């Protein structure tokens with residue numbers, strides 16, 4: 001097992017993976033070295049890049065659980081007006097310093113308890129690898145808070161790992177079943193769903209992108 005995985009497992013164990021505290025513990029203990037953040041490779045998610053190419057549009061975007069900010073920065077560079085939030089103050093500080101030249105509204109916030117004035121405000125709500133990283137009881141509540149953020153004619157884009165065969169995983173991450181994914185946008189119109197095995201992934205890792213639109 002490599003040292004990054006070993007370190008992440010130790011912090012998850014100490015910070016109790018049942019709570020969300022281990023995220024802050026991991027970011028703050030990394031001392032600004034991206035090497036220690038296992039999900040961060042310095043680039044925006046390929047499924048986001050593809051979606052932006054397919055949908056030549058801009059507007060107001062909300063990046064949920066923005067981590068070290070790669071997706072938020074990419075959206076900003078493409079002309080979006082971006083708000084990005086994470087539960088970890090260290091991650092938010094780090095991303096803000098890293099992308100100091102981008103005009104992004106960085107916020108420390110918890111998906112479980114979001115500002116009321118964000119409801120219906122965003123043309124794009126982007127969730128990458130958040131729901132699969134939080135334990136099921138919290139995940140079920142958190143998932144219901146995404147769709148209400150989407151403005152009329154806006155989109156919710158969720159990206160993560162798919163649990164195609166309803167397997168039991170010792171997460172995090174906990175790949176998501178199709179039923180669960182469908183429930184995330186149940187009061188929106190589902191307009192797209194793709195899945196793929198990426199060349200650098202193990203063959204059993206299937207990634208998905210699901211897109212919903214709020215009708216008028």
Ligand SMILES: C[S@@+](CC[C@H](N)C(=O)[O-])C[C@H]1O[C@@H](n2cnc3c(N)ncnc32)[C@H](O)[C@@H]1O
Pocket residue numbers: 020023024039040064065066067068085086087088091109110111112128129130133134142
């Ligand atoms: C697996 S990381 C993914 C980060 C980033 N989206 C990416 O793809 O690189 C999960 C992120 O979600 C954040 N997070 C977890 N629970 C959260 C919550 N309830 N509200 C906001 N952010 C949360 C963590 O701090 C962490 O940055």
